[in-house]
Amino acid sequence: MLVQEPRLIRNAGGYSVINHAIPEYVPIVPHLWWEPRVDAQKSPFLFVDYLCLRYAKGMDFKVKEYKTQIAIVGGGASGLSAAAAAAEHGTGVVLLEANESVGGNGLFPRGIFAVDSYIQRSKLIFADTDDMFKSCMEYSHWKPNARVIRALIDLSGDTIGWLEQKGVSFSDVVHHLPNQTPEVYHITEAPVNTGKAVIKALEAFCRQRGVTVLTGISGKELSTSSGGAVTGIICEDKSGDCISVKADKVILCTGGFAGNPELVARFYPDYDSGAVDTGPGMRHKGAGLQMAIQAGAAIDGNFAMEISAPRIKGFEPLNLVLGKPYNIWFNKFGVRFADEGIVYNFAQAANACLRQPDGFLWVMFDQGNIDKALCDGRDIIELVHIGQGAEQKLPQTIVEAQENGILKVSDTLPELAQKAGFRQETLEHSVSEYNDFCKFNRDALFAKNRRYLKALDKPPFYLVKAGADMLTTHGGIRVNERFEALNAGFEPVPNLYVAGVDFGGADADVYNVVMSGHSFGFAVNSGRIAGKSAAEALS
Numbered sequence: 095m096l097v098q099e100p101r102l103i104r105n106a107g108g109y110s111v112i113n114h115a116i117p118e119y120v121p122i123v124p125h126l127w128w129e130p131r132v133d134a135q136k137s138p139f140l141f142v143d144y145l146c147l148r149y150a151k152g153m154d155f156k157v158k159e160y161k162t163q164i165a166i167v168g169g170g171a172s173g174l175s176a177a178a179a180a181a182e183h184g185t186g187v188v189l190l191e192a193n194e195s196v197g198g199n200g201l202f203p204r205g206i207f208a209v210d211s212y213i214q215r216s217k218l219i220f221a222d223t224d225d226m227f228k229s230c231m232e233y234s235h236w237k238p239n240a241r242v243i244r245a246l247i248d249l250s251g252d253t254i255g256w257l258e259q260k261g262v263s264f265s266d267v268v269h270h271l272p273n274q275t276p277e278v279y280h281i282t283e284a285p286v287n288t289g290k291a292v293i294k295a296l297e298a299f300c301r302q303r304g305v306t307v308l309t310g311i312s313g314k315e316l317s318t319s320s321g322g323a324v325t326g327i328i329c330e331d332k333s334g335d336c337i338s339v340k341a342d343k344v345i346l347c348t349g350g351f352a353g354n355p356e357l358v359a360r361f362y363p364d365y366d367s368g369a370v371d372t373g374p375g376m377r378h379k380g381a382g383l384q385m386a387i388q389a390g391a392a393i394d395g396n397f398a399m400e401i402s403a404p405r406i407k408g409f410e411p412l413n414l415v416l417g418k419p420y421n422i423w424f425n426k427f428g429v430r431f432a433d434e435g436i437v438y439n440f441a442q443a444a445n446a447c448l449r450q451p452d453g454f455l456w457v458m459f460d461q462g463n464i465d466k467a468l469c470d471g472r473d474i475i476e477l478v479h480i481g482q483g484a485e486q487k488l489p490q491t492i493v494e495a496q497e498n499g500i501l502k503v504s505d506t507l508p509e510l511a512q513k514a515g516f517r518q519e520t521l522e523h524s525v526s527e528y529n530d531f532c533k534f535n536r537d538a539l540f541a542k543n544r545r546y547l548k549a550l551d552k553p554p555f556y557l558v559k560a561g562a563d564m565l566t567t568h569g570g571i572r573v574n575e576r577f578e579a580l581n582a583g584f585e586p587v588p589n590l591y592v593a594g595v596d597f598g599g600a601d602a603d604v605y606n607v608v609m610s611g612h613s614f615g616f617a618v619n620s621g622r623i624a625g626k627s628a629a630e631a632l633s
């Protein structure tokens with residue numbers, strides 16, 4: 095609820111003017127009111143520094159104030175889910191979104207994870223929550239937060255029905271890995287992908303239930319009482335004016351920190367950002383993490399990157415061939431380095447790619463592989479992930495990729511080696527060794543599945559330079575199963591909740607692809623739980 099129309103704060107009356115405008119700042123950084131720092135760009139950067147700096151420079155700014163029961167920062171997958179869940183309880187909600195429209199990376203997913211959904215039950219897919227819980231914990235060597243994982247898995251099946259009630263129309267639950275049992279990746283009918291369908295339905299539901307959705311507004315700092323309880327959030331709009339939202343509870347859902355090099359370096363010390371390309375996703379700045387830490391929340395130790403390979407930028411129809419296990423992968427020297435069958439587990443493939451010199455790979459295929467890909471038709475993963483009409487566009491795309499330089503083509507291996515910068519003998523040895531493995535039906539190096547062993551002997555031969563792509567970071571603030579933020583002593587930071595990829599403890603160091611779609615699934619379910627917990631705590 096807007097409690098006060100915008101007020102223009104004129105720079106005429108000393109710091110007491112700012113004090114009066116946003117008094118909740120005073121307990122956080124009292125010294126700043128008497129001694130504004132001029133080096134406000136230095137880390138840690140507090141929004142109040144910025145206001146003081148502006149003020150010191152004689153600039154005016156406006157303050158708008160809202161008062162609500164629950165303020166949610168970030169209007170993506172988890173934020174909208176939290177808002178919908180809280181609104182269902184009749185709770186007043188203000189949702190703040192930095193972009194001009196809601197959705198965040200929630201607009202991109204093709205599928206969402208769930209266990210024991212009504213769709214699985216109707217298809218006689220017996221997806222058991224206990225089995226999935228054990229599988230998840232074992233995959234990650236019991237590094238995740240077991241209570242949090244349990245809560246997310248247990249709610250996931252119900253969430254499919256919850257989303258359906260809000261207008262999402264699921265069409266199927268499918269494999270996302272070969273022989274995956276049980277299938278957990280729930281999809282909507284193409285061409286509208288699952289993410290867009292979910293975001294659209296949640297936004298409509300929130301608006302219909304009276305959630306105040308404010309876009310173009312970035313949360314900057316949590317305000318706290320002298321006892322350390324969170325009392326609201328200070329935000330900034332695009333013109334630099336201040337929006338103060340006083341709230342009984344605040345839920346942070348700002349979508350991770352893939353766009354913040356300092357945080358990436360801090361939490362992924364071995365990560366070479368130069369080796370990783372940017373895909374279509376949004377790279378958020380880690381505002382939620384930083385705000386929560388400033389308010390006293392602790393970090394959960396585990397950080398995983400949702401990262402994928404082999405990826406190319408543009409030239410999407412080429413993915414009809416790149417995603418196949420029949421290709422050969424080489425590093426920059428023309429040396430084979432992995433079982434190419436791991437292509438289906440995109441996190442493993444990215445790990446293998448990133449440990450190569452300069453972190454990229456060449457994917458080699460021949461005309462036989464192209465013919466096979468077109469003749470076999472799409473597998474379920476390609477059906478879900480590759481746009482319509484790719485088959486027809488493939489010949490032209492090959493020409494364009496060649497012109498662009500990411501694709502090398504030749505009828506002979508020596509010429510291909512020369513085009514890619516390999517030593518001729520190295521490429522010839524690598525291909526001949528691989529073709530021998532195919533002949534004897536055994537990959538004596540990397541134990542590739544026999545069904546994927548197909549000799550590359552039908553020219554022309556192709557090499558595509560591909561890399562890894564980071565979709566989002568996973569990990570951050572320590573939470574309990576109600577998604578309350580916890581401090582170093584494992585006590586809740588009063589009134590503060592964290593959801594989506596901002597919370598920590600969902601994965602170990604490798605994103606768990608076996609729980610297909612859990613990034614989006616955990617975002618929606620953690621948001622749903624956080625919204626409900628915060629609303630219940632009020633009543």
Ligand SMILES: Cc1cc2nc3c(=O)[nH]c(=O)nc-3n(C[C@H](O)[C@H](O)[C@H](O)COP(=O)(O)OP(=O)(O)OC[C@H]3O[C@@H](n4cnc5c(N)ncnc54)[C@H](O)[C@@H]3O)c2cc1C
Pocket residue numbers: 167168169170171172173190191192193196197198199200201202203204205206207311312313314347348349350373374375376378379380381382400565566593594595596610611612613614615617
């Ligand atoms: C290309 C791509 C494909 C993907 N495919 C899948 C898939 O198939 N299945 C799957 O499970 N997952 C997938 N994911 C991951 C999934 O999209 C994310 O896990 C999910 O969106 C995370 O939800 P979130 O709420 O934490 O973040 P987001 O959905 O990104 O929402 C965060 C929101 O917070 C806003 N924000 C940030 N900072 C502030 C601030 N200071 N103030 C106010 N607002 C702020 C952002 O603008 C954004 O709208 C994919 C991701 C990408 C990029």
